[in-house]
Amino acid sequence: MAVTINTLREFKQKGEAFAALTSYDATFSQVVSEAGVHVILIGDSLGMVLQGHDSTLPVTMDQMVYHVTCVSKGNRGSLIMADMPFMSYGTIEAALENAAELMRAGAHMVKLEGTDWMKDTISALSERGVPVCAHLGLTPQFVNKFGGYKVQGRDEKAAEMMIEHACELESAGADLILLECVPAPLAARISQAVRAPVIGIGAGSDTDGQVLVLHDMLGITTGRKPRFVKNFLAETSSVQEAIEAYVKAVGERTFPAEEHTFKA
Ligand SMILES: Nc1nc(=O)c2c([nH]1)NC[C@@H]1CN(c3ccc(C(=O)N[C@@H](CCC(=O)O)C(=O)O)cc3)CN21
Ligand SMILES: CC(C)C(=O)C(=O)O
Ligand SMILES: [Mg+2]
DSSP states (O other): OOOOHHHHHHHHHHTOOEEEEEOOSHHHHHHHHHTTOSEEEEOTTHHHHTTOOSSSTTOOHHHHHHHHHHHHHHOSSOEEEEEOOTTTTSSHHHHHHHHHHHHHTTOSEEEEEOSGGGHHHHHHHHHTTOOEEEEEESOGGGHHHHTSSOOOOOSHHHHHHHHHHHHHHHHHTOSEEEEESOOHHHHHHHHHHOSSOEEEESSOSOSSEEEEOHHHHTTOOOSSOOTTOOOSGGGSSSHHHHHHHHHHHHHTTOSSOGGGOOOO
């Protein structure tokens, strides 16, 4: 049975954790979906992982559409979520046009990075049939504003703001929330505050789902390895087994462990 946003809502209601992974091509997407991963993310991380850039900013809409098309061919029932690349949702008009392109290429939903300024954009997409994931916390498209890839929501004021933004974006129509690199207690509070399923990366084990970059969980991160990364291939003997081990560990909430988590 194909995974839909309803499936993810049921997971949240039951208190069961679901697994997401990035994938950028047809072969990995087939392996990932056959291993039981619920959500495949065509992340703009492909700008770093596939293209070798030092940020996600150079990624274009044409490139995202190409990778969504590839992933769509290999998919065997996972929910396909596509990142909207840097400045492709700078205006509502641009967001509608560009989201439509990603949906035509095979995406089931889109992900946007930002806070309360995205409310109207999310409403416009949602009202026209495009499910949206709102990405909060460390939003890599803001690396130049953040001055690096830094944990977000560490002080109480920033934490309160993030909770407020998550609630506002849910009210605007967001069907999922993604939290990247936030202290685990804050991610837990946000997961309880919203009805929408919350996916975490570097956000502790109390979110409704987890996501990682595929290459990272296969142990081929180049450069500095973020704290939240675990190499699942190290304990298994094939890519398939590694991905199955990841799905199992997320389901049992043994991943992420303390060592992968940012404290308050
Ligand atoms: N391979 C890969 N994996 C990712 O998870 C990823 C990408 N690429 N590219 C896009 C963004 C960039 N990401 C990053 C990159 C670095 C850190 C990092 O070094 N974090 C520090 C935290 C520093 C602090 O304490 O503030 C860490 O120790 O993990 C985190 C997320 C996540 N995304
Ligand atoms: C790290 C995840 C959440 C992402 O946005 C990406 O892969 O681009
Ligand atoms: Mg991304």
